[in-house]
Amino acid sequence: MLPARTPLDDLRRDIDQIDDAIHDLLMRRAAVVERIGAAKGTPGQAVYLRPGREAMILRRLMARHSGSFPAKVVVRIWREMITALTRLQGPFAVAVYAPEDKRGFWDVARDHYGSVVPMTAVNTPAAALRAVSDGTATVGVVPYPAEDDSDPWWRFLVSADANRPRVVARLPFGGRGNARGENRDALAIAIASHEPTGDDRTLLSIEIGGDLSRGRLKDMLDACGLPPVSFCTWYAPGVGSMSGPSIHLVEIADFVDHADPRLTTLVERSGEIPVRVSVVGGYAVPLNLP
Numbered sequence: 001m002l003p004a005r006t007p008l009d010d011l012r013r014d015i016d017q018i019d020d021a022i023h024d025l026l027m028r029r030a031a032v033v034e035r036i037g038a039a040k041g042t043p044g045q046a047v048y049l050r051p052g053r054e055a056m057i058l059r060r061l062m063a064r065h066s067g068s069f070p071a072k073v074v075v076r077i078w079r080e081m082i083t084a085l086t087r088l089q090g091p092f093a094v095a096v097y098a099p100e101d102k103r104g105f106w107d108v109a110r111d112h113y114g115s116v117v118p119m120t121a122v123n124t125p126a127a128a129l130r131a132v133s134d135g136t137a138t139v140g141v142v143p144y145p146a147e148d149d150s151d152p153w154w155r156f157l158v159s160a161d162a163n164r165p166r167v168v169a170r171l172p173f174g175g176r177g178n179a180r181g182e183n184r185d186a187l188a189i190a191i192a193s194h195e196p197t198g199d200d201r202t203l204l205s206i207e208i209g210g211d212l213s214r215g216r217l218k219d220m221l222d223a224c225g226l227p228p229v230s231f232c233t234w235y236a237p238g239v240g241s242m243s244g245p246s247i248h249l250v251e252i253a254d255f256v257d258h259a260d261p262r263l264t265t266l267v268e269r270s271g272e273i274p275v276r277v278s279v280v281g282g283y284a285v286p287l288n289l290p
């Protein structure tokens, strides 16, 4: 005689049915992402990446999330799934600034881009940017800019080339988890568009060819409706006794693209002082998870 079914057996049967439903939906989602890839029609190019859309998916899910399942784990599962499915649309590899003595960014990158994507550690942020520029990596992960950095990586992104790498995300997006190392955030760099998500930051490079204090620049930005939240400044080496131009990396608490009329107003307001502004990219503001 078969043993009687216990309540535990019934619950396990429920679990098996739920697992089948989740698995069916995963396979269905993969098929839809493949169709999206075909609709984008850009095989082999990194433009299939849509970091803004990815952020909006997770924000929407977090807004409806309830119950005992940890929100951070929902994000982790979705991040693993999104990158795995993005790989159905084209090649995907990540170059991470993670020298021997600073492995923290590796964990942050792995949490965001998943455990299956090819990931390479490089010893300088510039090497991560180079990997993106020359196409050996789709995404480069570099430290969030520090004000006291005398040789900042972000100066290599200052370019008018429409196909240049840009800042596309800030990591971690869904909380830090058990990542090693210091608590510094990272930025992801890719040849992808900076798209509005409803809650965004933009990084502008502002090259100044004359005497304009940071205080005055801040006032000008505020007056143009471009609220600055942080500044980093790099002084280009001068020639002879002439000092070189200063380039500021300014983070703006809004979405700004290269055609934004506020940028034109900023250049007009600088009057005689030559000012060149370019959008170095931006990111969807990360989730604030408990």
Ligand SMILES: O=C(O)C(=O)C[C@]1(C(=O)O)C=C[C@@H](O)C=C1
Pocket: 033, 036, 037, 048, 049, 050, 051, 053, 054, 057, 081, 082, 085, 086, 089
């Ligand atoms: O929406 C898209 O464009 C997709 O390709 C789908 C998808 C996803 O898995 O949801 C995958 C990659 C993109 O970066 C954004 C989202």
